[in-house]
Amino acid sequence: MKYVILGWTALALSSAAVAQSGETLDAAAEAIEKGDYGRTTSVVVMQNGEVIAERYFDEEGAEGLRNTRSATKTVTGMLAGIAAKEGKLALDTPLLSLSPERAPANPDPRKSAITVEDALTMSGPLECSDFNQFSRGNEERMYLIEDWAGFYYDLPIRGFPAWETKPADSPYGRAFSYCTAGTVALGEAVERATGEELEAYARKKLFDPLGVGTVKWQFSPLGLALGGGGLALTSDQKPMFRVETPIRMAICFGCARSRHHKAQARSR
Secondary structure (H helix, E strand, O other), X not given: OEEEEOOEEEEOOOHHHHHOHHHHHHHHHHHHHXXXXXXXXXXXXXXXXXXXXXXXXXXXXXXXXXXXXXXXXXXXXXXXXXXXXXXXXXXXXXXXXXXXXXXXXXXXXXXXXXXXXXXXXXXXXXXXXXXXXXXXXXXXXXXXXXXXXXXXXXXXXXXXOXXXXXXXXXXXHOOOOOOHHHHHHHHHHHHHHHOOOHHHHHXXXXXXXXXXXXXXXXXXXOXXXXXXOOOEEOOOOHHHHOOOOOEEEEEEEOOOOOHXXXXXXXXX
């Protein structure tokens, strides 16, 4: 059974497989060193919360903080869920209701109706697609300006030509579009709802309870933690955010090498 979760791969292995995993890991390590699996930086195998094998293929070693890329979105979603459990926001909370000072470009009443659920499901009405290089909301354009959440709200409403499926004809009445900027705006909404900076809220409500040590966030030029990508963790911390399986193998592909999560963002 194989699970692919954002930037990592989680492999569920049987106990029998563990008994003979030494040779398997040696073979995998050799293949990784040959470049058969791209820019893999680390392999960590855990069972019952304990590391039973690990290999590192970069200069950072076990203590290295590796870029989780878009797996950061999962952390932001968790924080939104925690805030909802605490009664500080809800799935139907409009994002802009938490930022009343904003007056977005391309004004449209549908913008005021964008909810936490829309951001979590990437199904809001704005023209935002990271899979389309021509999209006005493509994340590469966001990194060029200083207000990343504002970038999202300023986007025009998405159109649906005849060859694309409209929300009304889609499952659950939603049309999915992968949008990093929307998750960034969700991170700002969590800050506004909780009254705490995203990174501080994550430390108190998520990282400390899970025993996660040092992490490194990326920040917008205005100081907003990037909830859509770039959070750096050590490889043995990453499986804490994954589904439970008998044995978990975390493989970090090309971590800490994303050009737009390094050069453009600054640390607070």
